[in-house]
Amino acid sequence: MNSSTAYARQDVRYEPDERPPHLLSVVLGLQYALLNVTGIVLTPVIMIGSAGGSDAYLSWAVCAALVISGITTVIQSVRIGRIGAGYVLLMGSTAAFLAVCVTALERGGQGLLSTLILVSCLFQFALAAKLSLLRKVFTPAVAGTVLMLIPVSVATTFLGKLTDVPEGASPAAAPVTAG
Structure with a gap:
């Protein structure tokens, strides 16, 4: 064991x-x-806003995303047999399916x-x-490429x-009103 490894282990607060x-x-x-709550909330906001959904549906979707994310995070945290990771693993919304959902x-x-x-x-089950x-x-190269393409969608x-600006607003306000 060299001195740099021993030094690194001294900085560990908890095993x-x-x-x-x-x-x-x-x-x-x-x-x-x-x-993490911003990612969970932002996904349905972008999806329903892009599809032109109503405010009532948006409120329901955000609430459902938060509740489902909470329930599935608890299931992941508490390992029962083969179900769950046994440690805190956040389960939330993903932008991977955003284009398909819109x-x-x-x-x-x-x-x-x-x-x-x-x-x-x-299908995922x-x-x-x-x-x-x-x-x-699904090698690491294939999975990595797919993960890198998610931001493209x-x-x-x-x-x-960005081109959908409310009537009477300046075109420069597009980034603010895009959500």
Whole structure:
């Protein structure tokens, strides 16, 4: 063991199975929740705003996203058999399906979006059961490329909103009103 490794280990405050004080855990948990709630809320806001949905539907979607994210985060945190990670793993909205969801809302409304979500959920459950067989197809290079392309779909949706300025507003206000 060289001296740089020994020095790095002296800076570790808590070992992996060691529990920090309750107050520190609560403060760090609140910080983690506040950092992640924006992503959970922003995804339905962009999706429904881009599809031209009503304010009532937007309120319902944001509430549903927060509740579902909370429930699934608790399920991930509490390991029961093979279900759950056994540690805090935030489950939230993702922008990966934003373009598809906006298209579903525009073409078929809430019913098509709900059907799309249920079918894709069942498909993901089926894939998760046989994920070890797919590791040869979904290599780190393939998965990394797909993850890097997610902002491209978000950017096209968001940039399309930049031309949608309310009547009477200055065109320079487009970035402020794009949501």
